[in-house]
Amino acid sequence: MLPPQSLPTAVSPTLLLAPAVDVFARRAARFRSLAAQHSQGLWLNWLAALSEAQQSLAATPAILAVSTQTDLLAAAPAAVEQLRQLFNANAYGMDGFAVALDESLVLDQARSVVQMAAGSQLLAAAERSHFLIVAAMQVLWAQAARLRVQQPQPAQSEAHEACPCCGSAALGSIIMAGEGKAGLRYLECSLCATRWNAVRARCTLCTQGEVVQYLALEGAHAAVQAETCDCCQGYIKTFMQTKDIAVEPAADDLASLALDVLVGEQGFARGAPNLFLCEAEAA
Numbered sequence: 001m002l003p004p005q006s007l008p009t010a011v012s013p014t015l016l017l018a019p020a021v022d023v024f025a026r027r028a029a030r031f032r033s034l035a036a037q038h039s040q041g042l043w044l045n046w047l048a049a050l051s052e053a054q055q056s057l058a059a060t061p062a063i064l065a066v067s068t069q070t071d072l073l074a075a076a077p078a079a080v081e082q083l084r085q086l087f088n089a090n091a092y093g094m095d096g097f098a099v100a101l102d103e104s105l106v107l108d109q110a111r112s113v114v115q116m117a118a119g120s121q122l123l124a125a126a127e128r129s130h131f132l133i134v135a136a137m138q139v140l141w142a143q144a145a146r147l148r149v150q151q152p153q154p155a156q157s158e159a160h161e162a163c164p165c166c167g168s169a170a171l172g173s174i175i176m177a178g179e180g181k182a183g184l185r186y187l188e189c190s191l192c193a194t195r196w197n198a199v200r201a202r203c204t205l206c207t208q209g210e211v212v213q214y215l216a217l218e219g220a221h222a223a224v225q226a227e228t229c230d231c232c233q234g235y236i237k238t239f240m241q242t243k244d245i246a247v248e249p250a251a252d253d254l255a256s257l258a259l260d261v262l263v264g265e266q267g268f269a270r271g272a273p274n275l276f277l278c279e280a281e282a283a
């Protein structure tokens with residue numbers, strides 16, 4: 001009998017892909033390359049520096065010690081403070097975070113980030129501290145996801161499009177290129193960066209939508225498209241590795257806000273949270 005992993009992926013695609021150990025370093029590199037020709041280059045470079053600090057935080061003993069038993073929210077204030085120091089140490093003259101954040105403020109904001117990640121609300125306006133808190137939480141949640149994903153997962157129901165690891169909503173979907181996964185669609189979690197397999201040509205925001213159309217900016221980066229649903233009038237972005245192998249959902253999302261404006265003008269509402277994106281910026 002063949003071991004299960006030797007089945008062709010076309011028959012049985014891997015359901016879950018754990019976040020790579022260098023997920024934040026890759027994101028940082030992508031932010032930097034997108035920043036080069038971009039009107040929001042300063043902001044994207046600032047996010048690149050924040051992603052680099054996230055990668056450093058991910059390698060610290062406190063983060064590596066996170067286990068599935070850890071209360072991730074309770075671990076947030078210490079992680080936020082560590083990230084603040086790492087960012088300030090390598091901010092290259094960019095605006096850092098001068099003051100340590102109050103622990104109860106971190107816990108309050110971290111709870112709203114969990115709500116936001118579940119897709120239930122968009123924050124109307126972000127304090128600068130919001131970015132630091134989200135960034136530290138992403139590192140904690142990604143580490144917990146890595147440990148959990150290595151364990152057997154229950155079968156996923158077709159209609160369940162929340163992250164199988166942490167229950168958050170997807171940031172967007174990615175069409176994979178490369179060996180074994182070419183053409184497969186995965187949704188990427190907005191909080192823990194886990195990717196999970198999702199069939200194509202079906203709306204992931206509602207259970208009815210089968211008809212989707214793809215909108216892209218004329219002449220712009222063809223690797224980023226908005227997948228719209230006429231049934232729920234929502235959309236999520238799809239990032240196509242098949243058109244650009246370097247595409248990185250979290251970074252490419254923030255570098256393609258002009259597409260959100262275009263799709264919004266056509267009457268579709270954004271259905272996927274980017275935790276670094278607040279209502280004022282999406283509008």
Ligand SMILES: [Zn+2]
Nearest residue numbers: 163166189192
């Ligand atoms: Zn998740």
Ligand SMILES: [Zn+2]
Nearest residue numbers: 203209229232
């Ligand atoms: Zn829909």
